[in-house]
Amino acid sequence: MPSKQRKIAVMGYRSVGKSSLSIQFVEGQFVDSYDPTIENTFTKSTRINSQDYELKLVDTAGQDEYSIFPSQYSIDVHGYVLVYSITSTKSFDVVKSIHEKLLDITGKGHVPVVLVGNKTDLHMERMISAEEGKRLADEWKAIFLETSAKQNAVSSFHNMANGI
Numbered sequence: 001m002p003s004k005q006r007k008i009a010v011m012g013y014r015s016v017g018k019s020s021l022s023i024q025f026v027e028g029q030f031v032d033s034y035d036p037t038i039e040n041t042f043t044k045s046t047r048i049n050s051q052d053y054e055l056k057l058v059d060t061a062g063q064d065e066y067s068i069f070p071s072q073y074s075i076d077v078h079g080y081v082l083v084y085s086i087t088s089t090k091s092f093d094v095v096k097s098i099h100e101k102l103l104d105i106t107g108k109g110h111v112p113v114v115l116v117g118n119k120t121d122l123h124m125e126r127m128i129s130a131e132e133g134k135r136l137a138d139e140w141k142a143i144f145l146e147t148s149a150k151q152n153a154v155s156s157f158h159n160m161a162n163g164i
């Protein structure tokens, strides 16, 4: 079977771990230094259920509620990984706001999303329960998972490519 190409935008509030998740996935390592992203594209070939995929991950700059949705991410993108940190209520609000803008700009009732609650290793600082995350994903008919870029991020992107 020929390889399928998938472009996935990784979006969320600043410092939730978008770059760390992307680097984890592509390079299999965790980078502890913090370098605010402008925009970075990663490509990786992967095989899921005997289908080859050429994944293009666009690691976007951190958004907030007031950001205008960057219109380049509404075109030509197959799916979205919306990332929040389980330690930040603000970041959870920001994914809601991004999702709303996404529906608005695409004019669709549903967009393919994987909602990712990151930084599960920081369980002492947890502000958002897994149930809250799951509830939100159900509302969106999205895939939900919690992860830690410090531990393992691969599954979020496998799910993403598989679900769209």
Ligand SMILES: Nc1nc2c(ncn2[C@@H]2O[C@H](COP(=O)(O)OP(=O)(O)OP(=O)(O)O)[C@@H](O)[C@H]2O)c(=O)[nH]1
Binding pocket: 012, 013, 014, 015, 016, 017, 018, 019, 020, 021, 031, 032, 033, 034, 035, 036, 037, 038, 060, 061, 062, 063, 118, 119, 120, 121, 122, 147, 148, 149, 150, 151
């Ligand atoms: N403990 C812990 N720290 C994490 C995790 N993921 C990311 N970090 C740390 O959080 C900080 C921000 O991570 P980034 O991956 O740069 O976050 P980002 O969302 O890409 O940030 P912007 O590009 O500024 O929007 C870094 O210091 C990371 O090392 C995680 O799962 N657990």
